[in-house]
Amino acid sequence: MVRLTRVQQQARTRASVLAAAKDEFTEHGYAAAKVDRIAERADLTRGAVYSNFPSKRALYLAVLIDLVENARGEEPPAEAQSTAGALGVFARAWLERLPLAGDSASGGRLQLRSLDGVLDDGHVLAQVARLEAVLLATALERGGPRQVRLAELVLTLLDGAGHRAETAPGFGDPFDVAHACQHLAGIDLADAWAPPHLPYVAPARTCADAWTAPEGLVDQISGAPVGLTDGLVVVLGARRLGAAEEAVRSATPGEQVAIIVVTGDPEETGRLVRLRVTDFVDCLRKVFKPDPWQHVRLVLDDDALVASAIGLDDPDDETEAAVRTRDGVIVARAHGRGAGHAAGAAQKEAKS
Template structure:
């Protein structure tokens, strides 16, 4: 008889719980699903379920994350020819998840990655709103990479508009399946690219942000941080900007992305005070969006952009951030294996990204 290690047994138990939970949510939906029935399906105790997931919401989000990460998706083999083509292709991929008229309502909601009735508290909605801003930024960067201009204009407002239409399509499909033609919506999204939205990035508060502090600090980051955008391990010790954001401050990621020098590595590290619920929520939304983008373009996002979920706050701890939560915002510039500039609180991402390496090197000497 082969004796399993504790880690192997925990992994087996978690897999059994996820499989049973998926069956439960498909049959009953989120609202009517019961943890007791999930435990019975998995032939486990209720305590065994709760030892892996603190509640039904965490379990539901984990099921959705597992669905996205285990999906066998076809990847794009060539770049779209224009912003409109990219947006239309993205919409088609997104709308492909809409349930058919004859599909069961509960299973259709799971297929839609529906969060209706799941995120029902003010803190969760605030994080979801910030995550939506991050999704718009990632989609916008993909669209900007398809533009013909040498310096393409910002496309965040365009991305927000397209995501609003697609999210509305998902809600309609959940409440009234079969209404409307998804191909019409995909074409409509493609035509949005012709709109002049006067989308300039010039936040009025930037001139009032204090400069980053010039420092010279040892930097020993974790060596096994995973990039959610590429599934590769991130080298946090390499030169660039590292921004630590709470789940309620994800919109500040654009400040680092837009301010950093072209091609400079920018790593967004996300921390949260509720890693069992907020962490999976952010992982779900970002992983799902990136999976869609990879079906539109073989290289949809800038290679120098990294996104790390710091669920155990090890990266934050390495930066000396002991008390982190959903409103955390801190940033450092790494140069030559050391931290040479840092800032905290609102505007930290901009302050550090705007600090040049030359100034930092001068301060270090």
């Protein structure tokens, strides 16, 4: 008889709980699902379920993450040359989540990654959506004018199509939605980046602080390891993700910007952010090569390793801080609203 290690047993138990939970949510939906039934399906105790997942919400989000990660493909980019073509391919990749006509209502919501009735506060979702728009716009701009408003408009249309599919399955044609996304590229939205007004943003403090950057960090966009020896490092709580654009716009050309996401609630808020980021980046990878984001790194720091390394205690969803590193030394620090912009401005002043 093969004796399993504790880690192997925990992994097996977790996999059993996820499989049982997926069946429960598919059959009953989130609201009507019962943890007791999930435990019974997995042939485990209720306590064993809660020892792996602290709440039904955390378990539901874990099921969705597992679904997204298992569905990820290695399709090569479609090499769309124009903005309109790229938006059409992106929209079709996003619309693949729409349920099929024969899917059950509960199963269809799971396929849609529906969060209806799951979350009490939509503020984090709004911030994640702003981050998504920045990532899509970065690929669309290709060194040209700002395209964040266009990205926001496309994501609004796609999100609306998802809600329509949830409330009225089978209504409308997804190909029409993708076609409409292509035509949005022709609208002049007069988009322009308006940086924060510096008098209201505390300036970065220059310093020469030795630090040890955490190892093993992974970029969610490219899947490559992340080094923090040189560049701008911005730590953002889940309710401040929209500030990522300030850092990206403020950095000098070619400088690495590392967006580090933290949260005071890794089990629920952290899983929510991971779900949305993983799902969104999977769509981006089906359209674009990693080149547009070669100077942007996105790290989901569930254990707050980077925050701790730069001296932040107890980071939470409202955290906003930034440091500028050079040759492994922190040379500037900023904290509070506009921190990424302040640190970016400091590095530009230092180079001028």
